[in-house]
Amino acid sequence: MEKVNVADGFDSFDETWSPRLAAELNGQAVKFAKLDGEFVWHHHDDADELFFVTSGELRIELREREDIHLTEGEFVVVPRGVEHRPVALPEADVILFEPAETRNTGNVESERTADVERL
Amino acid sequence: MEKVNVADGFDSFDETWSPRLAAELNGQAVKFAKLDGEFVWHHHDDADELFFVTSGELRIELREREDIHLTEGEFVVVPRGVEHRPVALPEADVILFEPAETRNTGNVESERTADVERL
Numbered sequence: 001m002e003k004v005n006v007a008d009g010f011d012s013f014d015e016t017w018s019p020r021l022a023a024e025l026n027g028q029a030v031k032f033a034k035l036d037g038e039f040v041w042h043h044h045d046d047a048d049e050l051f052f053v054t055s056g057e058l059r060i061e062l063r064e065r066e067d068i069h070l071t072e073g074e075f076v077v078v079p080r081g082v083e084h085r086p087v088a089l090p091e092a093d094v095i096l097f098e099p100a101e102t103r104n105t106g107n108v109e110s111e112r113t114a115d116v117e118r119l
Numbered sequence: 120m121e122k123v124n125v126a127d128g129f130d131s132f133d134e135t136w137s138p139r140l141a142a143e144l145n146g147q148a149v150k151f152a153k154l155d156g157e158f159v160w161h162h163h164d165d166a167d168e169l170f171f172v173t174s175g176e177l178r179i180e181l182r183e184r185e186d187i188h189l190t191e192g193e194f195v196v197v198p199r200g201v202e203h204r205p206v207a208l209p210e211a212d213v214i215l216f217e218p219a220e221t222r223n224t225g226n227v228e229s230e231r232t233a234d235v236e237r238l
Contacts, residue, residue, distance in 0.1 A: 003187055003195040025167035025196045026218055028147055048144035054192075068122055073173075076122040077144045097216060099145055 006054055009119050010034065010093045017112050019096060019104055020119040029100040032119060035088035042106035043083040049098045050077045056092030061085040125173055128238050129153065129212045136231050138215060138223055139238040148219040151238060154207035161225035162202040168217045169196045175211030180204040 004022050009032050013020055016036035023030040035058065051058065052075035060068040060076065063083050068076050070092075078084050086094075105113045123141050128151050132139060135155035142149040154177065170179065171194035179187040179195065182202050187195050189211075197203050205213075224232045 001181075001184070001187070001195060001198065001201070003189055003193050006192045006194070023169065023194070023196050025169055025198075025216070026147060028145060028216075030169070030194075030216075050142065050144055050149070062120075065120070068120070070122055073125045074122050075125070075142070075149075076120060077142050079120065079144075082120070097144065097147070097149075 004119070006095070010054070012119065016091075017104070018114050019116050021116050022095075022119045024100055027100055029096075029098060029102070029116070031096040031098070031116060033094050033096055035086060035092045035094055037088055037090060039086045040105055040108055040110045040112050041083055041085045042108040044080055044098075044102060044106040046080055047099045047102045048077055048079050049096060049102065050075055051086065052095040052097070054093045054095060057089040058092040058094060059087045059089060061087060123238070125214070129173070131238065135210075136223070137233050138235050140235050141214075141238045143219055146219055148215075148217060148221070148235070150215040150217070150235060152213050152215055154205060154211045154213055156207060156209060158205045159224055159227055159229045159231050160202055160204045161227040163199055163217075163221060163225040165199055166218045166221045167196055167198050168215065168221065169194055170205065171214040171216070173212045173214060176208040177211040177213060178206045178208060180206060
């Protein structure tokens, strides 16, 4: 039962698009991710995904409705099944809340597909 | 799929110890709570509970180990079954992440037991 300092957590690694596991609870994971530019279009069949921006700016592009723009201190939940593409402008630190087993690229196998290391 | 601005969310209500539902995902709830002074000792049999301080300072007292002090930008997960008492010093804005059905006072029925309204 160790506390996590968000700023220290993001200071502890440099790699972008390589989420780090900060905590687990109730089968869900709290992940820290540094984003840089465009990600890949994807969806998650069985996972709603929360994006919480702690630094920078993030655009979440969606196929069938307007993009969502998030700045520091803002979050949104992308429901399961909804295809989306995160785009950092140009960089963003993002906390993800999602089921522990969620793959970052969802239904897509890509060079961006990454294992999750512990923070 | 509406974004939530954390500062605006906390500005939208005044009541302390009256959590507001900000989002739901994967059977979990994201709740905003304004805390003020001491809460009641309690535990949750079936829920791990994440406390994320966005403003102010929070001490989480525990029966069998040292207290945990959280300031702005820090969080901790209190595992299910662990008795705890949140104490705001003297006030804190806290985001809770926990199963949607979690009662704020856990195993205890108290004057602090509160229904959750939508944000």
